[in-house]
Amino acid sequence: MKTNKILIYLGILAVGLLLGWLLFGGSSKEEADHNHNEVAQTNQMWTCSMHPQIMQPEPGDCPICGMDLIPAEAGADGLTADQFKLTANAMALANIQTTIVGNGSAENGIIKLSGKIAENEEANAVQVSYFSGRIERLNISFTGEEVRKGQLLATIYSPELYAAQQELITAASLKASQPALYKAVRNKLKLWKLSESQINQIEQTGKVKENVPVYATVSGTVTEKLVEQGDYIKQGQPLLKIANLNTVWANFDVYENQIELFKKGQEVSIATNAYANKVFNGKVDFIDPVLNKKTRTVTLRVVLNNKDDVFKPGMFVTANVDGVKDENKESLKIPSSAVLWTGERSVVYLKSNPDQPIFEMREVKLGNQIGNEYQVLEGLSNGNEIVTNGTFTVDAAAQLQGKKSMMNKQGGKTMTGHEGHLGMDNNTSKKESDHTNMNERLKVSEKFQEQLKEVYKDYINLKDALVKEDAKGSSQNATSLLSNLSKTDMKLLKDEAHNHWMSLVGDIKASTTSIAGSQDIKTQRNHFKHLSSHLIKAVQIFGVNEKVYVEFCPMADNNNGAYWLSKEEKVINPYFGEAMLTCGEVKQVIE
Secondary structure (H helix, E strand, O other), X not given: OHHHHHHHHXXXXXXXXXXXXXXXXXXXXXXXXXXXXXXXXXXXXXXXXXXXXXEEOOOOEOOOOOOEOEEOOOOOOOOOOXXXXXXXXXXXXXXXXXXXXXXXXXXXXXXXXXXXXXXXXXXXXXXXXXXXXXXEEEOOOOOOOEEOOOOEEEEEEOHHHHHHHHXXXXXXXXXXXXXXXXXXXXXXXXXXXXXXXXXXXXXHHOOOOOEEXXXXXXXXXXXXXOOOOOOEEOOOOEEEEEEOOOEEEEEEEEEHHHHHHOOOOOEEEEEEOXXXXXXXXXXXXXXXXXXXXXXXXXXXXXXXXXXXXXXOOOOEEEEEEEEEOOOOOOOEEXXXXXXXXXXXXXXXXXXXXXXXXXXXXXXXXXXXXXXXXXXXXXXXXOOOEEEEEOHHHHHHHHHHOOOOOOOOOOOOOOOOOOOOOOOOOHHHHOOHHHHHHHHOOOOOOHHHHHHHHHHHHHHHHHHHHHHOOOHHHHHHHXXXXXXXXXXXXXXXXXXXXXXXXXXXXXXXXXXXXXXXXXXXXXXXXXXXXXXXXXXXXXXXXXXXXXXXXXXXXXXXXXXXXXXXXEOOOOOOOOOOHHHHOOOOEEEEEEO
């Protein structure tokens, strides 16, 4: 009887335990799973579907467009401190493309040079006065006037020449008795460049000329007037500079590390923006044996035929030198589009994982530019995969995520869309010295900064015209920008600053020329994005002595994103006008 009761109690206990496990065991597992998910959710980042560069630790609205933020992809495990990952959406929007670095040879390559047209000094002449006196009449009205040999240039009253004429008349009456005196007087007048006919006329008429004519001794173009009508001049004083422009020099700067690539007689193809569809052929005529210590360059000269008056002194030209041979067969080559420049640094973005969009910044040391490629001396290895399209966007992503970037050597705080300085928190960005250091501002003369500031002012006017969708105004401001760009004096820059300006000025000019020559607002905006990217670098490196805002719209350029410069913090978008006037954000403040 007792045994039966014990069995009944054990059965009831077993049933109770089973029911308890069924009722509460599952919920405990669910609770554990729920708690695990809560822990996982604490690391969840939120992004915007339209602006994938926005990363925030909690849900909310996009600070750019106001859309609801969505959960971002989970962060990649195993990333180093310098690496960052882009979402598939961001890769697609930015059209990011990569290339594998491989061994390359520069045989039969083409190296590009930039230079200017100058007068052929061998064909230049200075018209001087061979006697002292006063200019009674000057027949040359303006610089640029054409003159012919024998043309009357001026008439001069000369007291000493007046006396010499009287001597001639007296000596002529005594030439039979004193032939040596007569001959000496005639020779004196010849030394003063009076012709035989002029001397004979004075002798035959017996009359003294008060005003003596001065004739051109060469043919050419007046490049400089050194006197004005009514001036008193001395014997031997220059009156005019005359250049024969039937031939001109094209002078190109060759950097120190490029000198070995050139020799006299090399074929050169020369182009200029003034004649965009023409190529002019020439040969290397002279390579300066003396290195310019300030610019660390030598001058390479090409003599060009200019009988059709195609080239104007001061005109910018570019040269493609064929047959460049690089003895370093193992050197690596990378496309110029892969390189970002800042101060003394050249950086590229390396794709660290071939299977995932993981990137990191890599500093490189570059050699010669061969065509559209650069030699890589240090920083990359054969087989590395680097970003060649969308590099600027990848750099922006690195800055937003607080990683090493073009403007931020060390990395820093991860930014949200609310912060206006790249790679720095707001407190640090307010310190001018820190900000300048982050930009690696080069020290240049204030005079050059003022010249660059005039270019920047024209750029702002151009930007404002694009905001108003004023194609004509955009073209006019671009023309003004080109004028002020040509006035920048590269001689004010030294060494590294000169090299940086030379790498930028050609691209700035090319983009601006395209805007000036177009009346289509869409075409102008397309070239404006390129102009902006190069001018941003110039302002970052050289400065314009005022606060400048770098602003960015991720939806411009077919959602690839585009930057521009502004004098004010308020975003006024030049890429869309009234359609999306306030789309964008401040990415950097250049103090």
